[in-house]
Amino acid sequence: MSTDVPLESTRAFTAHLIENTELTRPFWEAAKRDKLVMQHCDKCRTFVWYPRPLCPNCGSTELKWNEMSGEGKIYSFTIVRQALRNPFDFRGRLPLILALIDLDEGPKILSNVIDANIERISIGSKVSVVYFENPEGLTLPVFKLK
Amino acid sequence: MSQKAVIAGFGESTVSRPKSRNDGAPMRSKEQYLADALTSVLKNCGLEKRELDGQGICVAGTGGGHGSSGERWSSEVIHDLGIGPSWLIRTDQGGSSSLVQLIQAALAIERGEVDLVLCVGGGSTIFGETDQTFYVKNFEMPFGMMGPNSLFGLILKRHMHKYGTEPGQLGKIAVTQRFHASLNPNAYLRKRITIEDYLSSAMISDPIRLLDCCIPVSGAACFLMASEERSRSITDHPIFIKGFGQCFNYQTGTPYRDEITDFGMRIAATRAFERATLRKDRVSFLQLYDDYTIAVLIQLEDMGFCAKGGGGKFLDRTDISYRGELPINTGGGMLSGGQIGGGFVHLIEAIKQLKGEAGSRQVKDPEIGLVTGMGGESYSNNLINHVAVILSNNEH
Numbered sequence: 001m002s003t004d005v006p007l008e009s010t011r012a013f014t015a016h017l018i019e020n021t022e023l024t025r026p027f028w029e030a031a032k033r034d035k036l037v038m039q040h041c042d043k044c045r046t047f048v049w050y051p052r053p054l055c056p057n058c059g060s061t062e063l064k065w066n067e068m069s070g071e072g073k074i075y076s077f078t079i080v081r082q083a084l085r086n087p088f089d090f091r092g093r094l095p096l097i098l099a100l101i102d103l104d105e106g107p108k109i110l111s112n113v114i115d116a117n118i119e120r121i122s123i124g125s126k127v128s129v130v131y132f133e134n135p136e137g138l139t140l141p142v143f144k145l146k
Numbered sequence: 147m148s149q150k151a152v153i154a155g156f157g158e159s160t161v162s163r164p165k166s167r168n169d170g171a172p173m174r175s176k177e178q179y180l181a182d183a184l185t186s187v188l189k190n191c192g193l194e195k196r197e198l199d200g201q202g203i204c205v206a207g208t209g210g211g212h213g214s215s216g217e218r219w220s221s222e223v224i225h226d227l228g229i230g231p232s233w234l235i236r237t238d239q240g241g242s243s244s245l246v247q248l249i250q251a252a253l254a255i256e257r258g259e260v261d262l263v264l265c266v267g268g269g270s271t272i273f274g275e276t277d278q279t280f281y282v283k284n285f286e287m288p289f290g291m292m293g294p295n296s297l298f299g300l301i302l303k304r305h306m307h308k309y310g311t312e313p314g315q316l317g318k319i320a321v322t323q324r325f326h327a328s329l330n331p332n333a334y335l336r337k338r339i340t341i342e343d344y345l346s347s348a349m350i351s352d353p354i355r356l357l358d359c360c361i362p363v364s365g366a367a368c369f370l371m372a373s374e375e376r377s378r379s380i381t382d383h384p385i386f387i388k389g390f391g392q393c394f395n396y397q398t399g400t401p402y403r404d405e406i407t408d409f410g411m412r413i414a415a416t417r418a419f420e421r422a423t424l425r426k427d428r429v430s431f432l433q434l435y436d437d438y439t440i441a442v443l444i445q446l447e448d449m450g451f452c453a454k455g456g457g458g459k460f461l462d463r464t465d466i467s468y469r470g471e472l473p474i475n476t477g478g479g480m481l482s483g484g485q486i487g488g489g490f491v492h493l494i495e496a497i498k499q500l501k502g503e504a505g506s507r508q509v510k511d512p513e514i515g516l517v518t519g520m521g522g523e524s525y526s527n528n529l530i531n532h533v534a535v536i537l538s539n540n541e542h
Contacts, residue, residue, distance in 0.1 A: 017283075017287070019280070049526075057398075075406075076406060080296060098291065108526040110289055123304060136288075138288055
């Protein structure tokens with residue numbers, strides 16, 4: 001769960017595993033406060049994920065960060081069995097479920113499904129967001145079966 | 147259009163995996179592989195290196211491993227090889243780079259800017275990647291994204307869920323391509339496998355198995371484009387470009403409705419066949435980009451060789467070997483031949499087949515070949531770049 005450690009001093013940022021920019025910060029800062037946020041384009045009324053400097057749909061530069069419901073369905077998933085050319089520490093966490101989640105508001109997010117039996121999960125299962133702090137001090141919005 | 151562009155010849159180095167496997171291959175650098183490919187194409191075409199001066203060069207990739215960037219890579223290559231072109235292009239569309247080269251080179255020749263364009267690419271696994279794309283680094287890796295194995299795990303899982311595609315159907319691709327590789331002296335993996343070998347191979351990123359994956363190798367390849375007139379002194383068997391189609395970032399503009407099991411190859415191939423004014427049943431063979439077996443199956447669907455979702459059953463009933471009704475990846479593809487950056491494997495095999503130089507895996511009297519290339523992993527969808535090219539050994 002989240003702590004009071006400022007984002008800039010977490011290892012993921014100091015080790016430059018994550019870029020510290022206006023585009024990346026809002027998502028990770030919100031996650032520290034147990035919130036899932038995404039950009040929204042008020043002009044064409046679409047959510048934008050991953051973060052962009054302009055709306056990839058209509059080109060508007062007026063993107064606002066919005067809190068999401070955190071509710072969705074599993075769109076697809078795969079099982080990660082070993083770390084491969086990835087600088088984050090996954091020791092003790094493998095195998096893990098890497099999933100694309102279809103959020104109720106529309107956009108898809110790549111995340112994890114946690115505390116689930118690999119044999120039992122399936123595409124279409126309903127999930128809700130929960131928060132997990134990784135070894136690098138980053139709080140990740142991940143998902144649990146409902 | 148002042149002159150017609152053709153493929154005059156090709157060259158290739160041997161391939162190896164000097165970093166991670168004790169296959170007896172020496173540690174060699176990308177410069178050495180590129181030099182081997184150049185030497186090979188000069189021999190194939192009966193040219194002196196100096197004849198390339200003042201002509202065109204296309205360099206594929208970035209010089210490092212997948213995902214790396216090298217701002218000056220094309221200049222480094224011509225400096226290393228000692229060639230002074232008047233027309234220099236770099237392509238960095240991943241597995242479609244070689245086909246983008248072919249198109250760019252043809253345009254330069256048809257405009258009359260140059261008579262020859264050497265298209266070259268390759269690399270060595272002794273150099274790792276250096277940098278990652280913005281979204282992979284910041285929003286995928288923290289969740290455990292492990293490169294294309296993960297991406298294609300997501301694609302295959304959904305394809306199986308949506309259409310009932312079965313492992314054995316993908317296994318047929320792996321087994322047939324390995325059979326082809328066993329007949330290809332330059333393929334990296336040449337020991338034949340069975341469907342049981344496929345089914346018992348290790349899970350890499352479920353449902354992707356080890357034998358669903360291509361094998362990255364060190365090596366380089368090239369082909370020489372020429373004006374038709376200039377080609378007459380090089381070869382009696384020029385290869386003609388009947389049509390091409392390109393489609394980049396096709397899923398943009400359809401927020402939330404993009405589908406990970408639909409490839410932009412549908413659009414690229416449609417454009418290629420329209421330009422060629424050819425029907426699909428005229429095609430003698432397919433060389434399809436095969437970073438994973440499921441990529442081959444989805445392309446068959448999206449290019450209309452079978453119904454969408456019917457790829458598995460199509461494979462059940464179709465002989466895709468070099469002597470079958472629809473030969474696919476007749477040199478072993480990248481699954482068995484080895485992946486050299488840029489998708490050269492497929493194009494070189496198509497050239498060999500159309501020139502009648504494919505040895506014991508020669509397709510009987512081929513006239514038309516389709517080659518595809520894909521590259522560039524997207525966020526939450528499949529690949530960004532899709533290119534299809536239709537080639538023929540017959541001008542008409």
